[in-house]
Amino acid sequence: MPHVQVRPSKDLRNHYREIADIAKKNNPVIITNHGRGDTVLVSMEDYAKFEDYMQNLQTTSGKNPTIIREVNPSKSVLGLWKGEAIIPDDFNAPLDDLKEYMY
Numbered sequence: 001m002p003h004v005q006v007r008p009s010k011d012l013r014n015h016y017r018e019i020a021d022i023a024k025k026n027n028p029v030i031i032t033n034h035g036r037g038d039t040v041l042v043s044m045e046d047y048a049k050f051e052d053y054m055q056n057l058q059t060t061s062g063k064n065p066t067i068i069r070e071v072n073p074s075k076s077v078l079g080l081w082k083g084e085a086i087i088p089d090d091f092n093a094p095l096d097d098l099k100e101y102m103y
Contacts, residue, residue, distance in 0.1 A: 006030045009038065 005022055009031050012019060019029050019041060029041040042050070 003027045004030060006032060006037075009033045 005027060007015075007019060007029055012031065023029050023041045023046075024043045026043060026046055028046070030037050031039045031041060
């Protein structure tokens with residue numbers, strides 16, 4: 001199972017290379033906007049696999065694939081990503097650029 005990371009949209013501008021490297025290691029990155037999940041960044045390889053999977057599913061079933069879980073971004077659902085999103089151990093650690101203001 002891939003290690004999913006959650007990052008705010010501003011990180012795309014400030015840390016794009018780092019986020020792209022994470023995605024290239026087959027780890028999806030959920031991009032949030034104002035604290036809510038907005039988009040998912042995946043590697044081109046993973047996207048191609050997904051496209052192949054969806055095409056095969058449509059070909060074998062003769063029907064369009066259905067959405068397994070629909071998410072309404074305007075409605076917060078507690079525990080929606082439980083077991084799917086991993087928060088790093090240092091999540092609550094002070095940011096390096098703010099350490100001088102701490103304590």
